[in-house]
Amino acid sequence: MLNDKMLLNGNDFYYEYYPHPTPKQSFVLLHGFLSSSFSFRKLIPLLQKENTVLTIDLPPFGKSGKAKKFIYSYENIASTIILLLEKLSIQQIVMVGHSMGGQICLNIAHQRPDLLEAVVLLCSSSYLPKMPAKYVYASHLPFFSHFVKRYLEKSGVEKNLNNVVYEKEMIDDAMRDGYLEPFLNKDIFYSLARMIRDREGDLDETLLKTINTPCLLIWGEADKVVPLSIGQRLQGDLPHSELHILKQAGHLIPEEKPEEIVAIIEQYLQKKENGGVG
16 A cells, blocks of 8 residues: 655645556545545455555545645546546546545546546535535634634534444444544644635536436435435436445445445446446
8 A cells, every 4th residue: 555645736635545456447535524535444445355446635634735725626626636646547447435525526527537437426415505605705704714613623523423324333432533533633624714615516417417427326325414315316417327225324334334335336337347337
């Protein structure tokens, strides 16, 4: 495994690269909001058995940079990830995005479909509008980053984890520590304020209908954060999509159902190879 940072568009992009000598596919994993590559800790060992795997910390999360002048729009993050993929010369890409990471994957599919074999959306955030104007204006205020910090401290890691998993018993100290780590660097709060300002709305129905990349949607039936209805709506808007529903699963399915996810992905890619995915 190679872990490194690459300076792109004025910000450091941290990545972990697991090359395979004879890969079936190259998987690129993008995590969700308020998370990091840690959320794929159970998926990576399963995928890397036969594939090359790259996981990226999306700025300003995890070990990636928190540059104050970087534009934290989905469009810019997606285009910068495309630069990273080109510099690493990764081929036959299967993009896997959880939650917010799924929206970044869709942006990449919109910008550079030629890079992708398929997109896998795990409880992908979608159809969110741009932040209300009052929050965008407030994000320019000097103290706004302190408001963001207090808000996140009030909600807390424990409360957030309880909201994203179906089986609360799975939450242990390793999970708590792993999901807390991105917030130990105080600079993240200024960057989150900047993200509120920069984040455009999600891709709308018109753009989604133009994405011809095969898309596999995997959803937790009990997802409270991005409910199943969003997945069903996405299936209707993405021309070449297939939806799988995981029973007794919430939003954090890379942690909850890694074996099932990998089995579904493998079956889907095999069907695609045999011409069964339209």
